[in-house]
Amino acid sequence: MTDIATYNFAYLDEQTKRMIRRAILKGIAIPGYQVPFASREMPMPYGWGTGGVQVTASIIGPDDVLKVIDQGADDTTNAVSIRAFFRKVANVAVTTDTASATIIQTRHRIPEHPLAAGQVLVFQVPIPEPLRFLEPRETETRKMHALEEYGLMHVKLYEDIARHGRIATTYAYPVKVEGRYVMDPSPTPKFDNPKMHRSPALQLFGAGREKRIYALPPFTDVVSLDFEDHPFEVQTFDQPCALCGAENVYLDEVILDDHGGHMFVCSDTDHCEKRRADPASPLWEGRAGGAGAGDQAATPATPIPALRADPPHEGEGKEAQ
Amino acid sequence: MYVAVKGGEAAIANAHRLLADRRRGDRSVPALRLDQIVEQLALGVDRVMSEGSLYDRELAALAVVQARGDLIEAIFLVRAYRTTLPRFGYSNPVDTGAMRVERRVSATYKDLPGGQLLGPTFDYTHRLLDPELAAGADVAEPARRESEAEPMPRVSAILAHEGLIEPDGDMPRDHVAGDITREPLEFPMARDIRLQALSRGDEGFLLALGYSTQRGYARNHPFVGEVRIGEVELELDVPELPFAVPLGSIRVTECQMVNQFKGSAKAPPQFTRGYGLVFGQSERKAMAMALCDRALRASELGEDVVAAAQDEEFVISHADNVQATGFVEHLKLPHYVDFQAELDLVRRMRAEYDARANAGPVDEKREAAE
Numbered sequence: 006m007t008d009i010a011t012y013n014f015a016y017l018d019e020q021t022k023r024m025i026r027r028a029i030l031k032g033i034a035i036p037g038y039q040v041p042f043a044s045r046e047m048p049m050p051y052g053w054g055t056g057g058v059q060v061t062a063s064i065i066g067p068d069d070v071l072k073v074i075d076q077g078a079d080d081t082t083n084a085v086s087i088r089a090f091f092r093k094v095a096n097v098a099v100t101t102d103t104a105s106a107t108i109i110q111t112r113h114r115i116p117e118h119p120l121a122a123g124q125v126l127v128f129q130v131p132i133p134e135p136l137r138f139l140e141p142r143e144t145e146t147r148k149m150h151a152l153e154e155y156g157l158m159h160v161k162l163y164e165d166i167a168r169h170g171r172i173a174t175t176y177a178y179p180v181k182v183e184g185r186y187v188m189d190p191s192p193t194p195k196f197d198n199p200k201m202h203r204s205p206a207l208q209l210f211g212a213g214r215e216k217r218i219y220a221l222p223p224f225t226d227v228v229s230l231d232f233e234d235h236p237f238e239v240q241t242f243d244q245p246c247a248l249c250g251a252e253n254v255y256l257d258e259v260i261l262d263d264h265g266g267h268m269f270v271c272s273d274t275d276h277c278e279k280r281r282a283d284p285a286s287p288l289w290e291g292r293a294g295g296a297g298a299g300d301q302a303a304t305p306a307t308p309i310p311a312l313r314a315d316p317p318h319e320g321e322g323k324e325a326q
Numbered sequence: 327m328y329v330a331v332k333g334g335e336a337a338i339a340n341a342h343r344l345l346a347d348r349r350r351g352d353r354s355v356p357a358l359r360l361d362q363i364v365e366q367l368a369l370g371v372d373r374v375m376s377e378g379s380l381y382d383r384e385l386a387a388l389a390v391v392q393a394r395g396d397l398i399e400a401i402f403l404v405r406a407y408r409t410t411l412p413r414f415g416y417s418n419p420v421d422t423g424a425m426r427v428e429r430r431v432s433a434t435y436k437d438l439p440g441g442q443l444l445g446p447t448f449d450y451t452h453r454l455l456d457p458e459l460a461a462g463a464d465v466a467e468p469a470r471r472e473s474e475a476e477p478m479p480r481v482s483a484i485l486a487h488e489g490l491i492e493p494d495g496d497m498p499r500d501h502v503a504g505d506i507t508r509e510p511l512e513f514p515m516a517r518d519i520r521l522q523a524l525s526r527g528d529e530g531f532l533l534a535l536g537y538s539t540q541r542g543y544a545r546n547h548p549f550v551g552e553v554r555i556g557e558v559e560l561e562l563d564v565p566e567l568p569f570a571v572p573l574g575s576i577r578v579t580e581c582q583m584v585n586q587f588k589g590s591a592k593a594p595p596q597f598t599r600g601y602g603l604v605f606g607q608s609e610r611k612a613m614a615m616a617l618c619d620r621a622l623r624a625s626e627l628g629e630d631v632v633a634a635a636q637d638e639e640f641v642i643s644h645a646d647n648v649q650a651t652g653f654v655e656h657l658k659l660p661h662y663v664d665f666q667a668e669l670d671l672v673r674r675m676r677a678e679y680d681a682r683a684n685a686g687p688v689d690e691k692r693e694a695a696e
Contacts, residue, residue, distance in 0.1 A: 041510035046405040051649045052656025076663045083659055085334035113663045142639055144513050175667035194667040214649045216510040257662050
């Protein structure tokens, strides 16, 4: 039994990688379409990112530089674990620096630092089917996608508005890809949806347990579903990051005591640390003055909107206000 | 004051070290050897082989001890190893009619060719804890007799002669058996694929579903036509050789459930069948599988699909315990980001609610989505 511990580069055997790459290529060819693939059991549990890990394992090469984040942070336990896995089975360089990574595997966030051409963002996806909670049957939802029958989703969004006065979906907010497929952006907060739109990076989505892969090739139109009179809006925070003063970034609420004391800090730890290490960097557009600096209304957004030169409709881009 | 979740790497390493310590337990107690587990916890090992879909007693035993006796965790270990193995071919179908039988009982016939053979069963034991076992008492050798040369045909073959029970059925000549470990599941599925999924499905889940059919949720009047446990030969066709090459033998449990069927537009009145086949010795699993298999044939036989056990997507999508445990347990992974988004939404909605409550009654005729 001594040969148990010998595994191929990046764990998966080459046949499996080829099978997954074929699925990825098909996904790229049909943006937003969920491609079934013969997902393998991985040495971490389903739900821990087995889909993302299989996608990463199939595309990674010895020269790649890998970054892994969970909840936007490089140091959450599962991100640490997945990073260690690839360091072990592929012996690749790893980083926490968004800009210098060639592959970024993520769970629930897109980094604040804009992605560039040549980078690949790999999402871990629990439930790839955006219609699943409206229609539990795969046989039905596949038909609905085939017929482009998305009325049910619009009715759901309308009912939200009727009941709550707003669309009550805050994460995994459905998007339409290239005017064709409705896609689940994975459970990222809707704050990150605009970053997907025409991103120069390749975005790949892997759902291991549900055996689906889908993709957004660079510069794909990704439009969050909404209504003319209820345009899509992202979350805004009333206060900047308590550590680096960043505004228009996604914040985590940290509980400080048991009297309701709390503070808001960047969810993207790499972004936050960089800002604190080099407050004068032109990257922050002179907004690194610490907590309370600057007037939020007058402040331009973080560099992300630069990627979104051409919002597809009025609903997009609200977060820049 | 703000303590970031730093040092994840050290925490993980220390957690693994503590886990290894707890797994080993008191060092003054001798460590378990794999052969002890293989020999003395054989049915646990069988379950791990069956739901892990890998016939290797020693690896299954290793998984059991590594998982501290948590069988689903052990099944997961075996699966994760199995998936890395190269696939060099598919064996010929096993002939369970030629099984070297250790146990064979039929509930439909008092006597039948080959006879009834109780074998190593708990069935008629009195469930009284045995203190002598704890004291390590010697165990007598089993009784032996010469085996009779009489063949032991499958009970389905016996009934078939009258035409009252549905035959095994034929697959088209060019049918290639599916492989759920190499192709994504698609619904609706062929029966060969479905049986594979059931065979590695969770024993507890299938047991509960099978039980539900007996209690009236898709009742189908089952009889155990036969349960048999024993060794079957495995053979592989090698293209270079004109004959099938024997690979060895494996121990399996097979259950043929016979179900009354009043007939429908699609099929005449007859006895229909549900089928269960699992690695090792596990009657409970094989029987539950057979009940579920029969229930899942509802649409094929023109029955109304009214209960969970008849719903293919429901049963097959949720039968795999490695998937189920992963997705249930993943809830303990951080979800700060999504929770934050929901928190924000609830705060806003709550503020509006409070504002409305304070403002007093409003005009009821307003359009909902205004």
